[in-house]
Each structure stands twice: as structure tokens, then as C-alpha cells.
Amino acid sequence: MMFRKIALTLLTATLGTSGAYAKKAPKFEQAHQLTSEQAALVQKSIGQEKILIKAIQQRTPLVETYIQDTRPDVKLYQIPVGDQYTLSRVDFGKGFFDKTYETKDSANKKGWFKGSLASITGITKALGLDKHFTYNPTGFMQMMFLDPTGFDQQHYVFSYVRREFLGSVRTWVFDVHPKVAGMGRFYGRIWIEDQDGNVVRFNGTYTGPKSEDDSRYYFHFDSWRMNVQPGIWLPVAIYVEESTRDGEKQVGLKAQTHFWGYSLKLPTRDSESVSMKVDDAEDKSEDSTDVSxxxxxxxxxxxxxxxxxxxxxxxxxxxxxxxxxxxxxxxxxxxxxxxxxxxxxxxxxxxxxxxxxxxxxxxxxxxxxxxxxxxxxxxxxxxxxxxxxxxxxxxxxxxxxxxxxxxxxxxxxxxxxxxxxxxxxxxxxxxxxxxxxxxxxxxxxxxxxxxxxxxxxxxxxxxxxxxxxxxxxxxxxxxxxxxxxxxxxxxxxxxxxxxxxxxxxxxxxxxxxxxxxxxxxxxxxxxxxxxxxxxxxxxxxxxxxxxVTPVYFRLQRYDEAQSQAANAAAAKPNPGAAAPANPPAAGDPPAQPTGQPTGGTQPPAGTDQPVPSQAEGPQPQQTGGTPNPQQ
Known part of the structure; x- marks a missing residue:
């Protein structure tokens, strides 16, 4: 799908008496001079972006993108009229440093993720998800980066906006635009957390070859990062929204991209050979019965x-x-x-x-x-x-x-x-x-x-x-x-x-x-x-x-999130009766019945005898975890 903007006509002004010339209008708003404190935070964020890129290169996350094409609706504002889905496992260590980027409806021939295309198609092909896919999935993944090759004060102008809390994380907000026109430069707004200088959110688009907002090549997006480990902020979700007129019709799309599995390693055949040591195991083989x-x-x-x-x-x-x-x-x-x-x-x-x-x-x-x-x-x-x-x-x-x-x-x-x-x-x-x-x-x-x-x-x-x-x-x-x-x-x-x-x-x-x-x-x-x-x-x-809806996170720092999770688990109301701390997996020997209801546990199994009556075993009960949406 191709999205185009209506070109704005620039009026020329006649200056002087001997002739006239066209004065080129500025592409971007005049930037405000940064204070020393603001400039120091921006410089820190530039260094953190390089650290983030190195951290991502060591990961092989799963990347899921779901797109819904939309059209306007009188009652519902807009409704979905089609959708597409892709699932990928990407080895970013293979590279994403090509600067050129094809238009979003072109084939995957070049791009920042050129070296990773074989990995991108791995799960997608294995699950049969690559059929009839017309969007460029690497274009959606590119939105996890501001600019992996040139995010610095030599290439970008920063203008301070305000301070803002995203959840419990205090951030400084800056508007950013490139100093020199170029393909794929970020243009929009960034949120920098005030402790270590990590960019935790950025919202905008990328520039085309000639103009600051060229939707023939890039969508508008809102990209979020999360403090997943001490000192490590990584991309977690991206929301994309675009709309324009295609002749007499207004068309658009909404999309979400999610990242997970950052701690996963690339599976190998060697991972199948696993040895296990069981301490204090007691040999009861002589007591075992034969298997029917x-x-x-x-x-x-x-x-x-x-x-x-x-x-x-x-x-x-x-x-x-x-x-x-x-x-x-x-x-x-x-x-x-x-x-x-x-x-x-x-x-x-x-x-x-x-x-x-x-x-x-x-x-x-x-x-x-x-x-x-x-x-x-x-x-x-x-x-x-x-x-x-x-x-x-x-x-x-x-x-x-x-x-x-x-x-x-x-x-x-x-x-x-x-x-x-x-x-x-x-x-x-x-x-x-x-x-x-x-x-x-x-x-x-x-x-x-x-x-x-x-x-x-x-x-x-x-x-x-x-x-x-x-x-x-x-x-x-x-x-x-x-x-x-x-x-x-x-x-x-x-x-x-x-x-x-x-x-x-x-x-x-x-x-x-x-x-x-x-x-x-x-x-x-x-x-x-x-x-x-x-x-x-x-x-x-x-x-x-x-x-598909926009994404929004109430960000927390890792230590704070872990502390709150532990407190929530300790104070969590009991939905009937507590489930075991380590619930048995399917096939584990069943626990001995206690005669009391136990959430998340089936009646004793392992024989062909009928399930005990309700008076003898676990009882049906409301879980306590599904509140009514009208409350």
C-alpha cells in the first residue's frame, strides 16, 4: 500500500527592485539553545545508544508484527478491513548497518537488516507466514532504532521541550531533526530517562531522500523500550499508525510490533544433549511395578x-x-x-x-x-x-x-x-x-x-x-x-x-x-x-x-519493578485456595488429595477409576481473576 502526502505549494516572495528569487522555507522548527545540563544529558544518551546497539547484537529475539488495514466508519470511527501477520527470530549479530533502505512496499533486497534476512525468514517460513506478505517486515523492525549509524550531534539538532514522567521514570523530552537531509534519518520526539541517559521512547518517522516527512518510504511510529535487566533498556513494542487519501477513499493502517525472548540463545543440536544430576535421589527400582x-x-x-x-x-x-x-x-x-x-x-x-x-x-x-x-x-x-x-x-x-x-x-x-x-x-x-x-x-x-x-x-x-x-x-x-x-x-x-x-x-x-x-x-x-x-x-x-490499539507503558526501573512484583505476589488474594508453588507439569505424579479445594489442580489421576465426587475431591470455584468489565 502506498501512502502519499499532498505537496504544499511554497509561495515565493519578491525582494528588491531589480529582480525576484525564491526564498527556501525552513524544513524544521528553529531549535532552542540547550543548557549545559541538557546538552550533557543528550551527549550521555548518544553514548547509551551505542551501548544499546551492542547489547541487541548479542540477542536473538522473536519479533512479531500484526497489521490491520482500516477504513473510516461513521459509527465506529474506523474499522479493520484486512490484516497481515509476520513472526521472525532475528540474529542481529549478523548486521544491520546498511544505510540504504528500500521503499516499504519493495522486495527485501537491501536494508539495515540485510545481513539478518536469513534469520528473519526462519520462523516465518517454518510457520508458513511468508505467503502473500506484501509489507516489508524489516521496515517495522527498523523502528526499534533511532539511527544505528549516525545518532549524534554532528547529524542531529536537539531542542528541549519539557520534563515528563513515564510511569515512575522521570524523563527529559527533546524534539529531534537531522541537520542534513538524508534517507532514513529520524525526525520526531525522544524521551531520555534522567539517571543514565537511556532513550526510553521515541515518536515520529524517518526522513525521505528530499523532504522531512516522506510517507512513500516510512510510516509514523511510537517506539518503546523497557528496563529488562539492571542497566539494560531494550525495545519491547512499537505502534504504527498511518492514514491518507487514495483517490476518493481514505485508507489507513494500524500495527503493533512486539519483541520478546531476549535471553534466548540460538538453538543448536548440541542443546539437545542435556545431562541432569539429581541430588539425594533414592533408588526404589526394586519397588517398581511392571508397566502395562x-x-x-x-x-x-x-x-x-x-x-x-x-x-x-x-x-x-x-x-x-x-x-x-x-x-x-x-x-x-x-x-x-x-x-x-x-x-x-x-x-x-x-x-x-x-x-x-x-x-x-x-x-x-x-x-x-x-x-x-x-x-x-x-x-x-x-x-x-x-x-x-x-x-x-x-x-x-x-x-x-x-x-x-x-x-x-x-x-x-x-x-x-x-x-x-x-x-x-x-x-x-x-x-x-x-x-x-x-x-x-x-x-x-x-x-x-x-x-x-x-x-x-x-x-x-x-x-x-x-x-x-x-x-x-x-x-x-x-x-x-x-x-x-x-x-x-x-x-x-x-x-x-x-x-x-x-x-x-x-x-x-x-x-x-x-x-x-x-x-x-x-x-x-x-x-x-x-x-x-x-x-x-x-x-x-x-x-x-x-x-489493534496504541501501546503505552508505565515504565519502571528494573529494581523497582522486581520489588513491586515480589510484594504483589506476597499480597495476592487467594482465589479459593493457593495453587502449589511449583505446579506439577502434565505427567508428574499427582499430589495426594487433601480433601480441600485447590486452585489449578485436577482430581487425582493415574488410574482408570472414575473421578471422585465433588465431596471427595477438588471443587469447582470462581477463580477470582476475571472481574466484570462493567465494574
Missing amino acids: PLQASREWVLQAENNVIDRLEQAGLVAPLTPNGFETTVLDQIVTNLVVPNNIALSLPVHCRIMLTDTVEVTTVGNTILISKGLIDTMPRNEATIASVISMELAHIALGHHIDTRYAFNDRLMFPDESSFRRINMNHNDHDNQEAAAKAQQYLDASMYKDQLSTAGLYWSQLASRGGVLKALNTPKLGDSLLKTDGTPWMATIAHSAPKLNWDDLAQIPALPLGSWLKTDPWDDHVHQLNAKLYAPLNPRDKMPLE
Whole structure:
């Protein structure tokens, strides 16, 4: 898509009596002279930018960009009309110092990331995400840098604006423009934190070859960095927004780019050979019983499951488990709320994990339910909606729709071997999905959520309503879509039970914008529930279901953030009963039942006997982690 600005006509002024000449208007606003203190902070920031570039060159983060094309709408201001998605793992150590940069709709032939293109296409190709991609993904990644080759006072003019707090971090704000016209020079505003001189946010665009604002080449963006480790600030998110007229139509786009996995190392085959020492282990081999063929088959499935989960976690695609985190205190408890009243017999406990992608998808790997961050983020804050998704995956497990056991052979999952990674098959076929949907409806009808299913159905209806234009968002990369190939939801009965979608009914919240539930730690990939105030919409434009929105961070310094996290964990209210500090992974021996409800724990497993009655085992309960958005 090409965005063009209407050229401004510069009027010439006639000076003198003998002739006239055109006086060239200044491109940039006159800069204010910096004080010695301001100049010292600017110089410190220039040095910190060089340190940041060296730090990034040692990392291989994942980079996810999701783009929504938009058009104006009378009622909703603007609505999405198409989308695109790309996922990359980039080795910045291979270089990004080419100064030339192609137009944003050109092929990836040159650019600042020329040396990294092979790495950029790694995960993208492995997941089949490179098909029909028309935007230049490196152009979105470039926005994590101000200017990696020339950010200094020889190339830029700095003008002080004010002081401003971004969260608890005090910053000094400067307007910046290049002294000399050139391709790819930054033009906009920067925020410099006052302790070490790190640029923590910059907002603007890059200059074209002739003018200061040439959108034929660059979008406008808002780029954020975070203090991820002591003394280390790294890029975490970028928001892009652009709009213009294309003939008689006004067109635009909104996009988010997220970075995570900074502590990941490039996977190698050597990483597969791991030795483990267990201290104080007691040999009880003589007490072991023989393994039956049925149990051996289950162990084989479990081995395949563990191999896949471990590989995806090492690749930065699945979040590590957080003790007492969202997965155990909310998602696992919802599993219990479905298992107990339905007396579902399970060979092993069922647990939930979070895929870190923004795509709306879900699947099962053995007895582990994988739910994408994008799916969690866009669901309204009520347990019934989450339960409607989990119930279908629980049905897959109960019906024996397990992962292909060929992955019990670990050599099939040697990442980053693209052909092996591409062959990971974690999606279910249509027959299995149809069967699971019917069984899931039975589970919900017998659960504590049976009277809330019409509310849950709103999400499925909204997903189907926008599924036709948000195809990339609803195209699974690893698992199953919630929609059939014809665009109708798998849980059609729930969707049909929902009231009609009504934009004017402000109490009706069918779906939320992306990023509404969870945040990802960009350093270690753990996910945490947002600690944000909930606001009821004031008008239909505030709903923004499944949409991209601007990003904004209340920045904290690393030590302060760690201290607050520790205090929050210590003071966190108990949602029923505390989950274990180290929740057992799928396949671990079940803990002995205590007779008391335990959040995030299934009934005792390991036998083929029916699940204990509600009076004997864990009880269904509200998790306490899903407040009503109208509060």
C-alpha cells in the first residue's frame, strides 16, 4: 500500500527592485539553545545508544508484527478491513548497518537488516507466514532504532521541550531533526530517562531522500523500550499508525510490533544433549511395578507431548510456567470447574499453557491445553467465555485426540531445522473438531457456567462477524482456529444462543482489543496478568473488538519493578485456595488429595477409576481473576 502526502505549494516572495528569487522555507522548527545540563544529558544518551546497539547484537529475539488495514466508519470511527501477520527470530549479530533502505512496499533486497534476512525468514517460513506478505517486515523492525549509524550531534539538532514522567521514570523530552537531509534519518520526539541517559521512547518517522516527512518510504511510529535487566533498556513494542487519501477513499493502517525472548540463545543440536544430576535421589527400582501396554502407550504419548512443549518453550513460542501465575490460578481452575461436575476420567492431570503469539488459536498437546495470548487477550473478562474454549480442548483430550506420537522421537523436533519445525502437526481434523464441539457443549451444560452460555456466545459471534476480514488473526500458526473454513464457529450452538450483536448496547462486551489481558516479559518470556483499571465504554467506538490499539507503558526501573512484583505476589488474594508453588507439569505424579479445594489442580489421576465426587475431591470455584468489565 502506498501512502502519499499532498505537496504544499511554497509561495515565493519578491525582494528588491531589480529582480525576484525564491526564498527556501525552513524544513524544521528553529531549535532552542540547550543548557549545559541538557546538552550533557543528550551527549550521555548518544553514548547509551551505542551501548544499546551492542547489547541487541548479542540477542536473538522473536519479533512479531500484526497489521490491520482500516477504513473510516461513521459509527465506529474506523474499522479493520484486512490484516497481515509476520513472526521472525532475528540474529542481529549478523548486521544491520546498511544505510540504504528500500521503499516499504519493495522486495527485501537491501536494508539495515540485510545481513539478518536469513534469520528473519526462519520462523516465518517454518510457520508458513511468508505467503502473500506484501509489507516489508524489516521496515517495522527498523523502528526499534533511532539511527544505528549516525545518532549524534554532528547529524542531529536537539531542542528541549519539557520534563515528563513515564510511569515512575522521570524523563527529559527533546524534539529531534537531522541537520542534513538524508534517507532514513529520524525526525520526531525522544524521551531520555534522567539517571543514565537511556532513550526510553521515541515518536515520529524517518526522513525521505528530499523532504522531512516522506510517507512513500516510512510510516509514523511510537517506539518503546523497557528496563529488562539492571542497566539494560531494550525495545519491547512499537505502534504504527498511518492514514491518507487514495483517490476518493481514505485508507489507513494500524500495527503493533512486539519483541520478546531476549535471553534466548540460538538453538543448536548440541542443546539437545542435556545431562541432569539429581541430588539425594533414592533408588526404589526394586519397588517398581511392571508397566502395562496401556500405560506404556500413555507414557509414549506423554514423551511426545513433553518433547513438543520443551521445543516450543526453547524456541520462545510457549511461555514458561510462572508459579501462581495466570495459567495455574485462572486457567487450570476453569479446567477443574469442568472436570469435576462432568466426572471426566483422566489418565493424567490437565494443565494449560500460553502460546505467545497474537493469533487467535488453541490446541492440545497430550494433556496440555495450549491457548494463544491473542485468544486470551481478546476474550471478555468472564470465566464462561474462557470455559467455552477450554471445554472443547478438554473434549479433545477425553476423546483421545492426542498429538502424533512420532514426536516421541526427539530428532524430529530439532529446531531451527525449518523442514522439521514445519511438520509439527498440532491441529485437529474437522471430524475431531466436530466431535469435540458436541462433547464440549455437554460439559458446559453440566457445569457452573450453564446459565452464562449466552454471554459466552457473544465472543464466538463477534469472532465470526469479523473473521472474514481478520483472516490473518484467525489463521492458526500452530494449532486450531475457533472458526470453520466457511467462517462459522465450531461452538455454533453457543454462538446461536447469544443475543444479536448490538454496537449501541454499551453493556454488551462481545470481545476486547488485543493486549487486554496479558503482558509478556520481553526478557524471560513469562506472562503476567495486566494490573490495569477497567473502564466501561462510553460509546460504540470504545469497544474495538479484536482490534489493534496504541501501546503505552508505565515504565519502571528494573529494581523497582522486581520489588513491586515480589510484594504483589506476597499480597495476592487467594482465589479459593493457593495453587502449589511449583505446579506439577502434565505427567508428574499427582499430589495426594487433601480433601480441600485447590486452585489449578485436577482430581487425582493415574488410574482408570472414575473421578471422585465433588465431596471427595477438588471443587469447582470462581477463580477470582476475571472481574466484570462493567465494574
